[in-house]
Amino acid sequence: MSALTRHIPASHSGLWAGPSRFRSLTEAGVGAFLLLCATITVLTTAGIILVLGLETLEFFEKSKVGLLHFLTGTVLNPEGGKYGILPLIWGTFQVAAGSSVIALPIGLLSAIYLSEYAPSRVRAVLKPALELLAGIPTIVYGYLALLLVTPVLKAIFEPMGIPVSTFNVASACIVVGVMIIPLVSSLSEDVLSAVPRGLREAGYALGATKFEVSTRIVLPAGLSGVMASFILAVSRAIGETMAVVLAAGMRPQITLNPFDSCETMTTYIVSVTGGEASYGSPEYLSLFAVGMALFLSTLALNLLSEIVLRRYREVYR
Amino acid sequence: MSLPEIPVVSASSKVPAPSGVPAPSPAPAPVPPEAGPVLAAYHLSVWYGTSLALKDVTIEIPRNQITALIGPSGCGKSTLLRCFNRMNDLIPGARTEGVILCDGKEITSPDTDPVALRRRIGMVFQKPNPFPKSIHENVAWGARINGYRGNMDDLVERSLRRAALWDEVKDKLHRSGMDLSGGQQQRLCIARTLAVEPEVILMDEPCSALDPISTARVEDLMDDLKSEYTIVIVTHNMQQARRVSDMTACLMLDEDSRDKNRIGVIAEFSSTDLLFTNPKDPRTEAYITGRIG
Amino acid sequence: MSRPASSLYEPHRRIRVLAGPVFGAACFLATLTGVVVLSVLLGSIIATVLHRPGVHPWYDVASNTRDLYEFLKALVTRVRSRDPALAGFRIGIVGSLWLLVLVAVFAIPVGIGAAVFLEEYAPPGRLRRVIQTNIANLAGVPSIVYGILGLALFVRAFGLNRLALGPTLWAGGLTLGLLILPVIVIATQEALRTVPSSLRQAALALGATHWQVIRDHVLPVALPGILTGTILGLSRAIGETAPLLMVGAAGSILRLPRGPGDRYTALPVEIYNYAKEPSAEFSTIAAGGILILVVLLLSMNAVAIFIRNRYSRSVRG
Incomplete structure (x- = not known):
């Protein structure tokens, strides 16, 4: 093993096993396995569409409810054979709108703070804290609504003569809003931090204050990205289940009173599974029709958010 | 689209070119190994997607010598180099036309296994890119995946000595290769290449990220290695080409090049002394005297 | 002026x-x-x-901690009961651990495999774009829709009784596995993208095959990122309630599951069932369960975030 041992040309050396047949077999096997994994993700989507589609068709067949009646009916009463989805849509809309009112401004302000104001050390603590918050299961927020939010609402409003129901829309809006704040702030913060430094420096060089740079240069530059995060947050609020089940209850009705209970698309699905409906009955099948409506509305919002975000990326490339 | 005919300057003074211009296919009659050029390209053109990057290149790389590829930026030096071990296969949309031979065997054909080829034709990159593993593992990995059955520690030591790095690292073989200095990292990458016992080493501007002292060490090393290996080096540094190489090919931009679409051709290929003292092509002369590039 | x-x-x-x-x-x-x-x-x-009988004043931290510990210990050892003094979460905790194992066994290999396929194998083009968009959309599908999918596909198998898994751990594990698949895929893809391509080229130039490069160089470098994404995904699976309600995690199971083919319940489902009860005693039990769940999830997430922050900048160049 002296240092200057002459290298024997590879082809003549007996020390090399050379490529084995096993090696190409491994390559092909691994490739096939990876393709299979990727296929499973596609099959999942196909499965969702297939399940929802087939069972929804069966629902319309068995319940003798027309599509138009389903979409425009204002009464939802499976025992009476009435399947109007509007009360669910109204409930979903209330919760989504109310939680957005809370989450979007707070989320945006904290995104601005994290990206523009926070010293790096504060940021290093706050960002993981927000992420931890995002990891709390939704059932916890639902329980918090029952334990804390509704009693507080009762304590405030009942002395004023406004009755507050145990399950009510307002507390659902509050807990769902708090729940989606981390989503808004972390996605918006990513977008705002990505705004080129040169833009900020240009603003400061013209004599603008930090406030002006943040609100008039950085925010407009990242606006479509911020919008995309808003849309995604609304989509999350629409799809939220457990927090709403425990906070807003399961009574399908169209009401403007935020202290009354309501039923959303997601909670209806839970109530049907938890109920007595037998497999294959129209009531049981209606959960798939409502699930289809839920799936389509969140899908539309997610696609919209992606389109908005893509436009933002194009501006900066 | 018809391209104007550009005469290919391929003749070298030392190596006999095949008689006549060989047709792209079938390949010229196989030359017995050890006699002809170790690597050769005939009428090689490379496309990236729809844009031509290298046009009608013919070159023969002589065995156990150092061949330098010089020329201005974007003229396809690296592209040509990466054709020899089919690293261009990794770029989506890359496509070659023409013949590349290694020891008389065509390497662009689908039957050639690029994996086996790359083991015989090693490569050292512009930026040192050691694996984020121990120094020992950096050298041993290539040998292990190629089924080396000898004593691994001996091989690692031999390769590191050959790359003139052994004395600096022998006490810290378990330390990460990333902890070494830039020049040491590049020599580690050379040792890693040597450990799989290739026949040819392709070097893509191996010194451009190194300081002058490290550069000098790598150049000494190349001179030392050429008794056993054939080396092809791409360099921007004409002094370096002059110092280390036996043969030099000067690549140039074709007249058809546009800003976004640069097409490289070989302007001149001859012995290094001849090319630098008595360039035949006016473009080569302009480049080596610093008027282009 | x-x-x-x-x-x-x-x-x-x-x-x-x-x-x-x-x-x-x-x-x-x-x-x-x-x-x-x-x-x-x-x-x-x-x-x-x-706030149970026999409380110490709030500043008596030592006694309170001891009380809390005793209470949680009791909850972990007891099973579901009509009597709040005897109720606990043992069956649910064991069920959740079973689910964790099943989800990990299914979702980790498939998720990493799909990501490796997309980043390292799939040629850029239509196929890759389709799979990529599909995964982005799957990430936004509400969890209850996965529950519907699991109900129709795994529990019922479209009414084909011989293929149906029934409301078993298998069905729950597969459903949650599909649910967190996009989380793992996206995190793994991001981790793979940070691996410098010079590393892949170096290995290929030594005559390594595609899979050898990925196995020995790409995956080890990407491991911290993959680990972070995987832990976040698993913790999401543990906290999910809605899909489990759909695929039949009943609250009234009184014995431990004997195997993955057995019926089961999960910790969040049991919390939901206790939280629904109007009495304050059950509310306390639910709070105890939430404490167990939140401590478990927050520590999982903290580990994940720690891994990411620790290793995010270790390999460059």
Whole structure:
């Protein structure tokens, strides 16, 4: 093993096993396995569409409810054979709108703070804290609504003569809003931090204050990205289940009173599974029709958010 | 689209070119190994997607010598180099036309296994890119995946000595290769290449990220290695080409090049002394005297 | 203001300089909501747990900690009961651990495999774009829709009784596995993208096959990122309630599952069932369960975030 041992040309050396047949077999096997994994993700989507589609068709067949009646009916009463989805849509809309009112401004302000104001050390603590918050299961927020939010609402409003129901829309809006704040702030913060430094420096060089740079240069530059995060947050609020089940209850009705209970698309699905409906009955099948409506509305919002975000990326490339 | 005919300057003074211009296919009659050029390209053109990057290149790389590829930026030096071990296969949309031979065997054909080829034709990159593993593992990995059955520690030591790095690292073989200095990292990458016992080493501007002292060490090393290996080096540094190489090919931009679409051709290929003292092509002369590039 | 032209500018410096800190403070407060919510949440839940007969004053930390520990220990060992004094979460905790194992066994290999396929194998083009868009959309599908999918596909198998898994751990594990697949895929893809391509080239130039490069160089470098994404995904699976309600995790199971083919219940489902009860005693039990769940999930997430922050910048160049 002296240092200057002459290298024997590879082809003549007996020390090399050379490529084995096993090696190409491994390559092909691994490739096939990876393709299979990727296929499973596609099959999942196909499965969702297939399940929802087939069972929804069966629902319309068995319940003798027309599509138009389903979409425009204002009464939802499976025992009476009435399947109007509007009360669910109204409930979903209330919760989504109310939680957005809370989450979007707070989320945006904290995104601005994290990206523009926070010293790096504060940021290093706050960002993981927000992420931890995002990891709390939704059932916890639902329980918090029952334990804390509704009693507080009762304590405030009942002395004023406004009755507050145990399950009510307002507390659902509050807990769902708090729940989606981390989503808004972390996605918006990513977008705002990505705004080129040169833009900020240009603003400061013209004599603008930090406030002006943040609100008039950085925010407009990242606006479509911020919008995309808003849309995604609304989509999350629409799809939220457990927090709403425990906070807003399961009574399908169209009401403007935020202290009354309501039923959303997601909670209806839970109530049907938890109920007595037998497999294959129209009531049981209606959960798939409502699930289809839920799936389509969140899908539309997610696609919209992606389109908005893509436009933002194009501006900066 | 018809391209104007550009005469290919391929003749070298030392190596006999095949008689006549060989047709792209079938390949010229196989030359017995050890006699002809170790690597050769005939009428090689490379496309990236729809844009031509290298046009009608013919070159023969002589065995156990150092061949330098010089020329201005974007003229396809690296592209040509990466054709020899089919690293261009990794770029989506890359496509070659023409013949590349290694020891008389065509390497662009689908039957050639690029994996086996790359083991015989090693490569050292512009930026040192050691694996984020121990120094020992950096050298041993290539040998292990190629089924080396000898004593691994001996091989690692031999390769590191050959790359003139052994004395600096022998006490810290378990330390990460990333902890070494830039020049040491590049020599580690050379040792890693040597450990799989290739026949040819392709070097893509191996010194451009190194300081002058490290550069000098790598150049000494190349001179030392050429008794056993054939080396092809791409360099921007004409002094370096002059110092280390036996043969030099000067690549140039074709007249058809546009800003976004640069097409490289070989302007001149001859012995290094001849090319630098008595360039035949006016473009080569302009480049080596610093008027282009 | 000596020069005449200057009189045309009115910088309103005082107002502008004042607006900055006010806005900054608002942003800071907004960011703090998250931290405040987290503390209120944990604080109120701990307070609920401790508000049982025989409480110590709140400042008696040692006794309170001991009480809390005794209470949680009791909850872990008891099973579901009509009597609040005897109720606990043992069956649910064991069920959740079973689910964790099943989800990990299914989702980790498939998720990493799909990501490796997309990043390292799939040629850029239509196929890759389709799979990529599909995964992005799957990530936004509400969890209850996965529950519907699991119900129709795994529990019922479209009514084909011989293929149906029934409301078993298998069905729950597969459903949750599909649910977190996009999380793992996206995190793994991001981790793979940070692996410098020079590393892949170096290995290929030595005559390594595609799979050898990935196995020995790409995956080890990407491992911290993959690990972070995987833990976050698994913790999401543990906290999910809605899909489990759909695929039949019943609350009234009184014995431990004997194997993956057995019926089961899960910790969040049991929490939901206790939280629904109107009596305060059951509410306390639910709070105890939430405490167990939140401590488990927060520690999982903290480990994940720690891994990411620790290793995110270890390999460069």
